[in-house]
Amino acid sequence: MSLLSENPSELGDRLRAADGVTAELMADIVSRTCRRFPSLGQGGKTAHIERLIHSGAWTETALALIDLELPQWQIRRLVYDEGEWHCALSRQRELPDWLDQSIESHHADLALAILSAFVEAQQISAPASRTSVPGVRRDASSQYELLLVDNFG
Template structure:
């Protein structure tokens, strides 16, 4: 399995969008590219459970088990089927009203792919949040720039 790399997540999200249905190679690719906890647990009961679900091709159950293991702070907020697509929302604050929650939504014709698309989206957001919002290198000031103090003397 390969290590998680931020540049892999957009291509993985695209791969999930273009997939017609879940397959074992695709599931193992997701585990290899987007999972941090599962590979580090070795041969534990939790990893064995995920692998049994994959072996049984219980894709939705495997996706839910993976979400539980990899994103312990996140919960499934909503799963709905509408107009030929599964809509899945993951949330950190499931009990909040919809308008206050910042859930991550994904959709796909396949339930497992919808769940895993939301999972990859959460991973992508986590990497973006860990990046500083302020540049770490200060820009060079214009040599003609001189700060001026100004007081309002009303």
């Protein structure tokens, strides 16, 4: 099941409403957002993530998922302020803040703050399933008639 096939904001809402990470929530995140997990070419990373999930190391699991699924993204900022963790993911950390288009999330739980940013970055990074040829609307009414406009004379 892909994140794109369902309401993408539903998983983000669940993460924001959660008090902490559970094995069920992590399994749902992995099944709905991860395209490379499990990966034959990344067997070591996949096994490492499975061990982290089994041990309940949620923060390390979130960081490992970013490394596996979004290698072009990096944590730009991770700050604890006024009872909440603030996480910013970026494709180009070296740019000044005002030029960077980072993804920012926050939550009282560190792992959920990182996972929220991960899910949002995964939504942005997901390839669009569009064809190169525009589609034809299929809801045309019966009032329209086909008309040949070529001049063969």
